[in-house]
Amino acid sequence: MSSISDKAKHLQNTIAAACARAGRTENSVKLIVVTKTAPIQAIREVIHLGFTDLGENRVQHLKQITEDLAALFKEHSDDETVLEKINWHLIGHLQRNKVKQTLKICNTIHSLDTLRLAEEINTQAHKQGIHTNVLLQVNCSRENQKYGCPVGAAIHLAEQFCTMPNLRLIGLMTMAPLTMDKDRVRACFARAREIFEEIRGEHIAGAKFKHLSMGMSQDYEIAIEEGATMLRIGSAIFN
Ligand SMILES: *Cc1c(COP(=O)(O)O)cnc(C)c1O
Numbered sequence: 230m231s232s233i234s235d236k237a238k239h240l241q242n243t244i245a246a247a248c249a250r251a252g253r254t255e256n257s258v259k260l261i262v263v264t265k266t267a268p269i270q271a272i273r274e275v276i277h278l279g280f281t282d283l284g285e286n287r288v289q290h291l292k293q294i295t296e297d298l299a300a301l302f303k304e305h306s307d308d309e310t311v312l313e314k315i316n317w318h319l320i321g322h323l324q325r326n327k328v329k330q331t332l333k334i335c336n337t338i339h340s341l342d343t344l345r346l347a348e349e350i351n352t353q354a355h356k357q358g359i360h361t362n363v364l365l366q367v368n369c370s371r372e373n374q375k376y377g378c379p380v381g382a383a384i385h386l387a388e389q390f391c392t393m394p395n396l397r398l399i400g401l402m403t404m405a406p407l408t409m410d411k412d413r414v415r416a417c418f419a420r421a422r423e424i425f426e427e428i429r430g431e432h433i434a435g436a437k438f439k440h441l442s443m444g445m446s447q448d449y450e451i452a453i454e455e456g457a458t459m460l461r462i463g464s465a466i467f468n
Contacts, residue, residue, distance in 0.1 A: 233274045236466050244460070247453040258453060261318050261442075263463030265290065269297045271467055273307070281314055284339075284461050286321020288331045295334060320402075320442075320461050322376050325349045329357075337362040339402040339442050339461070342378045347390050354395035362399045363390065364442050369420040370406040370413075377403065383424050384433065391434050400440025400458070401425050405448050414448050418455035425456070 231239075245255045261284040264272050272283070272294065285291040295317075302309050319335040328349045331338065341347055341363045354361045365387055368377030378386055383401070390398045403421040405414040425441050428434055444452025446465035453460070 233271055233466060234278055237275065237278055237280075240462065240465050243450065244453065247450040251454045253453065257458060259459045261320070261459055261461045262466060263320065263445075263461050264294060264467075265321075266463055267467040269294065269301055272298060273301055273305075275466065276311060276315065277307075282316045282318060284318040284320040284463075286319070286340075288319065288323070288327045288334070291317060291319070291334055292330065318461075329353045332357055332359065332361060335361075337364070337399070339364045339459075340366050340376065341390070342366040342376055342386075344386065344389055347386075347393060347396060351393040351395045360395055360397050362397050362437075364400045364402040364440060365390065365398065366402045366404075367421055367424060369403045369417040369424075371417075372406045374404065374406075380420060380424065384428060384431075387428050387433050397437055398434045399437050400442060401428075402442035404445075405443070405452075411448075411451060415451050415455060418443050418448075418452050418457070422456045 244258060248255050248258060259282060261282045262275050262280045263284040265286055298312060302312060317335045318337045318339055319331055320339045323331060323338060323340055325346055332353050338361060350361055365383060366377040367380060367383045368374045369380060387398060390396050401421055401424060403417060405417045421441060421443055429438060440458045441456055442459040444457045444460040446462050449460045449462060
């Protein structure tokens with residue numbers, strides 16, 4: 230078993246190599262470390278390795294993590310200002326009754342997939358006097374995935390999100406089908422990329438619309454080749 234720092238280093242090298250193959254610069258891809266399966270000591274470790282973008286898929290768990298981290302940092306006399314610099318990304322399905330709590334911790338939500346959820350985020354962000362970064366989650370997998378808007382609805386939803394003053398639409402998110410078939414994975418990412426280009430080409434969203442959040446531990450190299458700018462990776466670091 231190699232250590233977390235070895236695994237993180239290996240991952241960063243593999244990401245760099247994939248970027249090079251795709252003719253992209255390394256810093257055109259942001260790694261979001263997904264903490265959902267990780268013990269709290271391991272999360273502390275990745276923070277000390279310098280990772281500042283962390284992702285969680287359930288807000289209740291996230292709230293617990295932030296409390297536990299604060300306690301752990303105190304216990305070890307770690308620099309607590311480091312915790313303030315972390316950007317928490319919500320990457321899993323979000324229920325409307327959890328929006329208020331989510332916005333207190335997360336500044337970016339990857340899993341926005343309905344108009345009703347967008348309206349609630351906009352309302353709560355307005356009440357809290359903030360702007361929230363959101364990504365439209367699109368189901369590009371041709372599978373009956375539970376979440377993500379249908380491909381055919383994506384452009385229209387993006388247009389509507391852009392009318393909401395406290396939302397900042399910064400990109401699209403998608404999840405590949407659960408399959409070993411690399412061609413199907415690639416087709417899914419390519420489809421997301423097409424919609425992304427269409428939204429940019431038609432100037433539907435502003436200059437901040439520049440992210441494609443796709444790629445997990447099993448498929449991030451394909452995602453990089455297809456234009457991902459944000460990778461969401463957990464098990465390759467923690468397992
Ligand atoms: C768990 C999860 C990830 C990370 O998956 P790994 O296979 O552990 O890298 C990425 N995105 C979402 C939405 C997840 O729920």
